[in-house]
Structure formats: C-alpha cells, structure tokens
Amino acid sequence: MNKIVLKNVRPFVNGKFEAPTTMNLADGKWVKEDLTDATVFDAGGALALPALFGLGLDFKEPLRDDIYDFKDGVDAMRRGGFYGGLYESSDNAIDDSRKLSAIKQISSFAGFAFGFLGAFSMGYKCKELTEMIELAEEGAVGFGDGNQDATRTRFLRLAMEYGSMTGKRFFFMPLDESLRHHGLVHEGHYADTLGMKGIPRVAETIAAFRILEMARFLKVPVHFKQVSCGETLKLIENAREQGVDATCDVDIYHLLLDDSCLFNLDSHCNVVMPFRSASDKEALWQGLKSGTVNAISVNHDPVLRQDKEVNFEDAVPGAISLEIALPALWKPLVEKLGDARALELLSFAPAKIAGADSSDLSLGSKANLVVFNDKEETVVAPSLFAGQVRNCPLLGQTLSGKIKGSYLGGLWTEV
Amino acid sequence: MSALEIKHLFGLRGVSKQDIRLILDHAKQFREVLERPVKKVPSLRGMTVVNLFFENSTRTRTSFELAEKRLSADTVNFTSSNSSVKKGETLVDTLRNIEAMKIDIVVVRHKGTGVPKFLADNSKAIIVNAGDGAHEHPTQALLDMLTVEEKLGTLEGKNVTIVGDIRHSRVARSNLWGMTTMGAHVTLCGPSTLVPRNTELMSNVTWESDVKKAVKNADAIIALRLQKERMDDALLPSMREYRNTFGITHELLECAKDKVLIMHPGPINRGVELDSEIADGENSVILNQVTNGVAVRMAVLYLLAGGRAHE
Numbered sequence: 001m002n003k004i005v006l007k008n009v010r011p012f013v014n015g016k017f018e019a020p021t022t023m024n025l026a027d028g029k030w031v032k033e034d035l036t037d038a039t040v041f042d043a044g045g046a047l048a049l050p051a052l053f054g055l056g057l058d059f060k061e062p063l064r065d066d067i068y069d070f071k072d073g074v075d076a077m078r079r080g081g082f083y084g085g086l087y088e089s090s091d092n093a094i095d096d097s098r099k100l101s102a103i104k105q106i107s108s109f110a111g112f113a114f115g116f117l118g119a120f121s122m123g124y125k126c127k128e129l130t131e132m133i134e135l136a137e138e139g140a141v142g143f144g145d146g147n148q149d150a151t152r153t154r155f156l157r158l159a160m161e162y163g164s165m166t167g168k169r170f171f172f173m174p175l176d177e178s179l180r181h182h183g184l185v186h187e188g189h190y191a192d193t194l195g196m197k198g199i200p201r202v203a204e205t206i207a208a209f210r211i212l213e214m215a216r217f218l219k220v221p222v223h224f225k226q227v228s229c230g231e232t233l234k235l236i237e238n239a240r241e242q243g244v245d246a247t248c249d250v251d252i253y254h255l256l257l258d259d260s261c262l263f264n265l266d267s268h269c270n271v272v273m274p275f276r277s278a279s280d281k282e283a284l285w286q287g288l289k290s291g292t293v294n295a296i297s298v299n300h301d302p303v304l305r306q307d308k309e310v311n312f313e314d315a316v317p318g319a320i321s322l323e324i325a326l327p328a329l330w331k332p333l334v335e336k337l338g339d340a341r342a343l344e345l346l347s348f349a350p351a352k353i354a355g356a357d358s359s360d361l362s363l364g365s366k367a368n369l370v371v372f373n374d375k376e377e378t379v380v381a382p383s384l385f386a387g388q389v390r391n392c393p394l395l396g397q398t399l400s401g402k403i404k405g406s407y408l409g410g411l412w413t414e415v
Numbered sequence: 416m417s418a419l420e421i422k423h424l425f426g427l428r429g430v431s432k433q434d435i436r437l438i439l440d441h442a443k444q445f446r447e448v449l450e451r452p453v454k455k456v457p458s459l460r461g462m463t464v465v466n467l468f469f470e471n472s473t474r475t476r477t478s479f480e481l482a483e484k485r486l487s488a489d490t491v492n493f494t495s496s497n498s499s500v501k502k503g504e505t506l507v508d509t510l511r512n513i514e515a516m517k518i519d520i521v522v523v524r525h526k527g528t529g530v531p532k533f534l535a536d537n538s539k540a541i542i543v544n545a546g547d548g549a550h551e552h553p554t555q556a557l558l559d560m561l562t563v564e565e566k567l568g569t570l571e572g573k574n575v576t577i578v579g580d581i582r583h584s585r586v587a588r589s590n591l592w593g594m595t596t597m598g599a600h601v602t603l604c605g606p607s608t609l610v611p612r613n614t615e616l617m618s619n620v621t622w623e624s625d626v627k628k629a630v631k632n633a634d635a636i637i638a639l640r641l642q643k644e645r646m647d648d649a650l651l652p653s654m655r656e657y658r659n660t661f662g663i664t665h666e667l668l669e670c671a672k673d674k675v676l677i678m679h680p681g682p683i684n685r686g687v688e689l690d691s692e693i694a695d696g697e698n699s700v701i702l703n704q705v706t707n708g709v710a711v712r713m714a715v716l717y718l719l720a721g722g723r724a725h726e
Contacts, residue, residue: 192611193428194528195549195588265529309537310506313527313548 003038028410054085056299072387081370084113111409115354117144179203230283267315376402426551441714459488482712556589571598579639604629
C-alpha cells in the first residue's frame with residue numbers, strides 16, 4: 001500500500017463536487033490525518049471521481065491468454081479508473097463451480113471488485129443446464145448467455161425456472177441469430193448502400209420480447225446487455241409496468257457512434273451489437289435521461305491487431321474501452337444529464353447490478369477514485385492501451401478530458 | 416490527356432461526372448483499337464498488373480487480362496485457390512508480398528465489401544475494384560453505360576430499368592450510382608425479398624414492384640443474374656415463379672418500347688431472368704457489353720496509370 005497526498009483536487013462527495021482541497025490517501029482509505037513520507041500529486045484543480053465499474057469485461061484468460069489476461073485487464077482498469085467489473089467471457093463459459101473458483105483465484109488482484117456471471121447452459125450451447133445452485137454458492141452474481149442467442153425457447157424456460165431457485169438475475173444480449181443471419185451491421189440505408197448484410201432491429205426486439213415474456217411468466221429478474229435501439233427500451237418499459245424486474249444497459253460506443261461510421265469501412269467498428277442509426281443513438285440517450293436505461297456498459301473485448309487489420313467483414317468483432325470510457329463519455333454525459341447522473345450510470349448503477357460495493361467517496365472511508373481533468377484533452381493513441389491490443393473505434397480521435405491518475409486498491413497510478 | 420480526379424477505382428458512388436465522361440470517352444477510342452488487325456497499344460509497357468481474384472471469375476478476369484495485354488502491360492494472375500491465402504496468409508501479407516515484387520496496379524475481386532479500399536490503405540499500388548461483395552462492380556457499370564451510349568447516343572435523359580436481385584447485386588449498385596450521375600433515370604424492380612428495405616440513400620431512383628410498369632418507358636433493361644442459392648435461403652419459392660413474375664420474356668416486352676435494349680452482366684440463366692429468344696433477339700446487346708468490357712477496362716487502367724504518372 002502506498003500513501004498519496006492529492007493536492008488541489010475536487011472530490012465528488014454527497015452528490016456534488018467540493019471546492020479544491022487536499023485528499024490524504026493511505027491504505028486504501030481517505031484519511032483525516034496528515035501523511036508523512038507520502039507521494040504528493042498536485043491535481044491542478046482536477047476532479048476526483050468515485051472510481052468506475054465496468055459491465056461486460058472479457059479478459060480472455062485462461063483460454064486465450066495469448067490475446068489478453070487479467071494482468072492486462074487490471075492494468076487497463078488502472079489506466080481508466082475502474083475499480084471493478086462484471087466479468088463474462090464469450091469464449092470461456094463459467095459453467096461449473098470449479099471454473100468459477102479458478103477464475104476468482106486468477107482475478108484476485110488486491111482491492112479490485114470482480115463479479116462473475118455463471119453460464120446457465122454448458123458451453124452456452126443451450127442443451128444442458130449448468131449446476132446453477134453450486135455456481136451461486138460459489139459466488140456467481142447471476143447467469144448469462146455469453147452473448148450468444150438462447151435459441152431454444154423451452155430450454156430458456158427451463159434454465160430460468162431452475163435458476164430462479166437461486167434468486168439470481170439472468171443476463172441476456174438480445175439478438176435472434178436466425179434473424180441476424182450472418183449480418184454484421186445495422187440493417188439500414190448505410191448497409192444497403194454498401195451491400196452489407198444487415199441485422200434488423202426486430203432481431204433484437206423479438207429476442208427481448210421472448211425473454212421479457214418468460215421473465216413475466218416465471219417471475220425471474222432479467223438484465224439486458226447492450227440494448228441498441230429505442231424499440232427494445234419501450235418493450236422494457238412496458239414489461240416493467242406489468243411488474244417484470246428488468247434492468248438494462250447501453251454500450252459506451254452506441255452512445256457515441258452510429259451506422260454512418262460504416263462508410264469508413266474501419267474494422268474497429270465491427271462490433272456486436274451493431275452501431276445502429278442516428279435516431280437509435282438518440283433514443284438511447286433519451287433512455288438514459290428518462291431512467292429506462294440503468295447503466296452504461298463497457299464491453300471490453302480485446303481483439304488482436306492482426307484480427308482487426310483486415311477488411312471489415314473478415315475482422316473479429318469487439319472493442320476495448322476501459323482506458324478511454326471516461327474521457328469519451330464524461331463531457332456529453334455531463335452536458336446532457338449532469339455530473340451526478342453521469343456517475344450513477346458509469347459507477348454506482350453498474351456496481352449495483354453486479355452486487356458490488358459502491359465507490360462513493362467519504363472522508364474516513366475506503367477510497368477508490370480517479371483523478372480526471374475535464375479541461376484537458378486525450379488523444380486516443382495506441383500507447384494508451386494496456387497489453388498488446390488496440391481495438392478501439394476511437395483510435396486517433398481527440399477526446400475532451402484527461403485521466404491524470406487513479407487510486408485503486410490502495411495503489412496510486414499516475415497516467 | 417486529362418487526369419482522373421480519382422487515384423483508385425473503388426466504385427462509382429461519389430465519382431464525378433467528369434471522371435466518368437473521361438473514362439467513357441477513352442473507352443470509345445479503345446473500342447476502335449479493338450477493331451484493328453493489331454489490337455495492341457504500348458500505353459502500359461513496362462508496368463505490371465496483378466489480377467488478385469479471391470472469388471471465382473472467368474469473364475471479368477479474362478476481360479481484365481485481355482485489357483492489360485492490349486495495353487502491353489505485364490500481367491500476373493493470382494487466385495485464392497492456388498495461393499498462400501489457402502495456407503492462412505492474411506490479406507495484407509498477401510498484398511505486401513505481391514507489392515514487394517514491384518507491381519504497379521492491382522485488380523481485385525473479393526467477397527468482402529471495401530476490400531479494394533482496405534488494400535489501397537495498405538499499399539502504394541493503384542487499386543481497381545473488380546467486384547467487392549454486394550457493394551460495387553464499377554467496371555461492369557461503366558461497360559453498361561458505354562453500351563447504352565453506343566446504341567442510344569447518350570445517357571442523359573434515358574430510362575434504364577434494372578430487374579432482379581437488387582439487394583445482393585454489386586452490378587445494380589454501381590449502375591445506379593454511375594447512370595444517375597450521367598443523367599439517366601434508373602428504375603429498380605425485383606421481388607420484395609431481393610430489394611433493399613432502406614432506400615433513403617438511393618432516393619434519386621424509382622422503385623417499382625410491378626415489372627410491367629417498370630419496363631414500360633425503359634430505353635434499356637438490365638436483367639440481373641439470379642443466383643440459385645437464393646432459393647436455398649428461402650428468399651424465393653421457385654425459379655418458375657420468378658421467371659413468370661420477373662423474367663424478361665417476349666410477353667413482358669410487349670409492354671415495353673420496340674427498340675428497348677436488353678442487357679445482362681452474364682452469365683445468363685436462360686429461361687429464368689431472361690428467355691433465350693430475348694437473349695439472342697434483335698434487341699439484345701449482351702455481346703456488345705462483353706466487347707465494351709475490354710475497352711472500358713483498358714480506359715480505366717490507362718487513365719489510372721496516367722494519373723499516377725502525373726504525380
């Protein structure tokens with residue numbers, strides 16, 4: 001544990017930013033007493049935000065640790081100011097309690113709060129149920145689909161019915177594979193102009209409706225990952241009115257990009273869910289404003305350079321975001337929704353969905369924070385990113401705001 | 416020689432009228448060269464062109480190869496079936512290896528949209544798109560335009576109707592961009608499962624579901640090839656119903672102008688999108704299209720190479 005004195009910093013306490021002050025940080029706490037032998041950092045009036053919580057982490061370990069591992073992931077979290085995250089790997093289903101135990105061990109970096117989604121079917125194949133009771137006892141936060149369509153509706157019913165004994169939430173990325181039909185991009189005029197196979201909105205809404213109906217029928221709480229269109233948000237609102245316990249998140253990049261970026265044919269924009277139209281992006285912002293959307297997810301999905309340095313359609317889908325989420329989103333979030341709601345969406349609400357402790361700052365308590373100067377700028381350069389991956393759709397762009405450092409798990413990292 | 420504004424030919428969307436005019440005018444001159452006893456000019460002597468075909472092609476590749484040879488270029492054919500691509504080499508590595516052999520122009524066909532642009536971003540060579548996915552096939556559209564101009568004098572004000580699988584057709588996309596730029600009015604017609612649903616960016620064309628209405632005022636009809644896979648994918652119930660509803664038949668042409676030009680990018684499914692008597696009939700200009708294909712490709716290669724020489 002190291003000691004740090006943050007001078008000239010504005011901590012976010014009790015829902016607002018305080019006047020510039022000094023924060024003494026030691027042993028992972030914000031302490032009253034003066035510190036000796038401490039590193040002193042003059043933040044120049046920067047903000048001290050409660051650290052962020054990332055929904056949708058996939059650090060590839062152990063099966064693809066040639067791409068990325070937890071060490072890289074934690075490095076990215078330090079660079080981006082994330083103290084925890086909800087982990088689910090598409091390639092590596094956590095489908096028994098020993099796997100969960102092993103991955104918990106791999107991820108035991110001091111002070112970081114990881115939650116894990118168990119798979120509700122073995123290998124996400126929707127053929128055999130997993131031992132959900134044991135997974136829950138081992139600490140699974142909920143049960144997920146691994147971002148793969150639960151195509152068999154009867155299996156979905158049985159999984160949710162069995163899993164309901166644990167009281168845990170089921171997490172789905174709503175996307176009907178049959179309607180997707182090899183589509184990679186939003187089915188809209190950009191896809192049609194480019195002659196690319198599209199994914200229609202109904203591929204999402206039909207999958208979401210099926211899950212919501214099942215949740216209503218079985219009284220099982222559900223969460224929708226990476227909602228990408230306004231129609232799904234309406235379905236969620238309607239279901240909530242009927243008593244369904246449904247939460248949802250939207251992906252960071254879906255708030256920043258729409259399908260017009262396809263004209264650049266940049267393979268970094270090859271992601272699932274696809275970037276939809278400008279009107280969908282606006283609907284997601286409205287969802288943040290109205291409260292229909294509970295949280296913003298990061299969906300940090302590392303892809304090797306050689307798997308992105310190909311033409312768009314042959315690229316491996318996925319994007320990383322931990323390092324740039326805050327500078328990319330802070331300004332538009334604050335301008336449209338205010339700083340309290342911004343932090344709710346990036347930190348407190350995601351942590352709540354994952355059942356993790358909040359990173360709320362108060363003197364005398366545990367402190368996980370990120371020092372952020374909203375007056376400076378960040379150029380999204382490859383050197384910003386941890387590990388060997390660079391698959392960020394904003395590469396080369398200039399963002400408003402700059403992360404100066406993070407204090408996570410009692411360790412100060414100057415960025 | 417005036418230079419083209421474009422440095423590569425990725426497609427016809429966004430290509431200026433002046434550039435298209437320049438290509439068509441040069442193609443007309445090369446068309447005359449093709450009628451000479453010695454059908455060869457020295458324009459690309461000393462230059463090397465690689466035909467990089469990742470998709471099967473006989474007609475387009477042969478046409479490009481002939482165009483290159485008629486311009487006295489050295490040509491190399493590279494197909495994915497006999498290449499290191501089969502051994503897992505990436506597209507960029509394939510290109511860089513070929514480029515290291517000091518080539519000047521790459522003619523590429525690939526199943527992926529945007530591959531020509533991707534190659535241009537990663538190479539110093541001049542890139543010519545010979546078909547990328549369902550995106551564009553610009554030289555096919557240019558030869559179609561040349562054929563219409565040759566027969567009707569101009570594209571300005573002419574009505575061109577494209578019938579068939581618009582959704583999956585790179586030929587249709589290139590034609591609608593190119594023809595509208597040159598002042599033609601384009602009508603698109605096909606079964607609802609084979610036309611794009613989102614047509615905002617194609618608002619300068621007419622969409623018509625009734626093929627009889629679509630051909631009524633047409634000066635030229637382009638019938639698109641119907642791929643058999645569309646039946647397997649349940650996009651259509653049968654070839655029979657397609658032929659009876661959207662096929663270019665003698666009966667359908669009774670609704671059209673007497674002198675309407677009948678065009679097809681080939682290869683034809685006779686008795687499906689086009690009846691034999693129409694394909695071989697007096698209105699058909701399909702073989703003219705094939706001849707014009709060589710002339711247009713000569714013009715494209717010549718002008719792009721010249722543009723580079725001017726830098």
